[in-house]
Amino acid sequence: MQIYWSRLIDIVTESPEVKTFVFECPEGYTWEEGSHIHLAFEGFNAGEKPDRSLIRHMSISTLMDEKKIGITTRIRKEPSKFKQILNSMEIGSEAAIFKTHTNVPLKRDGxxxxxxxxxxxxxxxxxxxxxxxxxxxxxxxxxxxxxxxxxxxxxxxxxxxxxxxxxxxxxxxxxxxxxxxxxxxxxxxxxxxxxxxxxxxxxxxxxxxxxxxxxxxxxxxxxxxxxxxxxxxx
Ligand SMILES: Cc1cc2nc3c(=O)[nH]c(=O)nc-3n(C[C@H](O)[C@H](O)[C@H](O)COP(=O)(O)OP(=O)(O)OC[C@H]3O[C@@H](n4cnc5c(N)ncnc54)[C@H](O)[C@@H]3O)c2cc1C
Structure with a gap:
């Protein structure tokens, strides 16, 4: 499994509770429309077993053509540990992206x-x-x-x-x-x-x-x- 460590380059406020976290597209990384990833923070694979509190499935809300990886999520008042870390990420810091897969490609079936x-x-x-x-x-x-x-x-x-x-x-x-x-x-x-x-x-x-x-x-x-x-x- 290839893990891409990618830098946060922007945070877009979509609504009072919803933000898009924009990550740099790592060299050679590709995805199809409708893909989801595992997004994880430092330490998630430090122990014998992956630390689930540091990993979530997230859809990629951007297209390959946009040349950046957008993750859109709601940050509620009492966020989980994962969302707290995400929400306090500084521009330039890194998160891990892996296991990219799509179940919902655009079906061109007429x-x-x-x-x-x-x-x-x-x-x-x-x-x-x-x-x-x-x-x-x-x-x-x-x-x-x-x-x-x-x-x-x-x-x-x-x-x-x-x-x-x-x-x-x-x-x-x-x-x-x-x-x-x-x-x-x-x-x-x-x-x-x-x-x-x-x-x-x-x-x-x-x-x-x-x-x-x-x-x-x-x-x-x-x-x-x-x-x-x-x-x-x-
Ligand atoms: C294929 C796929 C794609 C996804 N894409 C996205 C995406 O693009 N954006 C996105 O935001 N999410 C997406 N998700 C969901 C995401 O993985 C998270 O589950 C979700 O964002 C909630 O994460 P959380 O850390 O806030 O809550 P979690 O800690 O994972 O909790 C999950 C739910 O349980 C509730 N909960 C937690 N603890 C308790 C408790 N003690 N008592 C009662 N209720 C509790 C929370 O309110 C939350 O609704 C996707 C999931 C899948 C499977």
Whole structure:
């Protein structure tokens, strides 16, 4: 396993609680849109076993073309040890990046794509939307539906309605509205439905999709196959 130690080069405040931590792209490091990494801090591999409190999965919210690795996350009032360390990182200090993998590449199957997310889950979709805006080949349209109770909606420069590009976006702060809209989207029986959020959010969305006749293979989750099966099992 190759571990890349990468320098923090910028911190972007996306909303009062959400920040993007921007890391330098190490020489030779590549990733696909929708990838996630293990992000870890010094000492994570010092002991016999990796120190889990210093490691988290994070999606890369940037595209390779941007030549930097963005990690977007919410820092709540009482953050975990991991988030405390992340939030106090100084520009120029380093974090470890490893085990890069994507479960949610932009599928160019000639279908409509619906991106369902909650809160900062939208960060996973940012590079997919950018990739699509750069080249829409074999993707007929993208629609994003995001729920965020804080109302500080993210990435509204990208997730907005751009009719000529067949990209549309809907933000809501209400669960009732979110699920009403999600149900409506299931009228499109041949589309792909990408879902990103907490496991509870995934389960509820899967229930809505399956109940409305969207087959399992048209539902795309940011999960490895074995974890995906567990989520589908409820
Ligand atoms: C493929 C993948 C991609 C991901 N991408 C991102 C991303 O781009 N951005 C992002 O922010 N996150 C992402 N995550 C989730 C991320 O790995 C973290 O789990 C998440 O950010 C929470 O981390 P944390 O350190 O704040 O909370 P953790 O310490 O990991 O706790 C997890 C949850 O449990 C709750 N919790 C913790 N301790 C307690 C307790 N004692 N009692 C009750 N509740 C508790 C916390 O509130 C939190 O919601 C991703 C996960 C996966 C699997």
């Amino acid at each position: 279908k409509n794509i619906y991106m369902l997310s909650s809160g900062v889950g939208l960060a996973t979709f940012r590079p997919l939307a950018l990739d699509y805006l750069n080249n829409s080949e074999n993707v007929t349209k993208i629609h994003s539906l995001n729920i965020d109770s804080t109302r500080d909606y993210l990435f509204t420069d990208i997730f907005q309605t751009i009719q000529e590009k067949n990209l549309t976006a809907h933000f809501t702060d209400s669960r009732a509205e979110y699920y009403r809209e999600a149900e409506k989207l299931t009228a499109d029986k041949d589309a792909l439905f990408y879902v990103v959020g907490s496991d509870e959010f995934l389960k509820q969305n899967i229930e809505v999709l399956l109940r409305n006749g969207i087959p399992n293979h048209q539902i795309v989750l940011d999960k490895h196959e074995s974890q995906r099966e567990k989520i589908f099992a409820g």
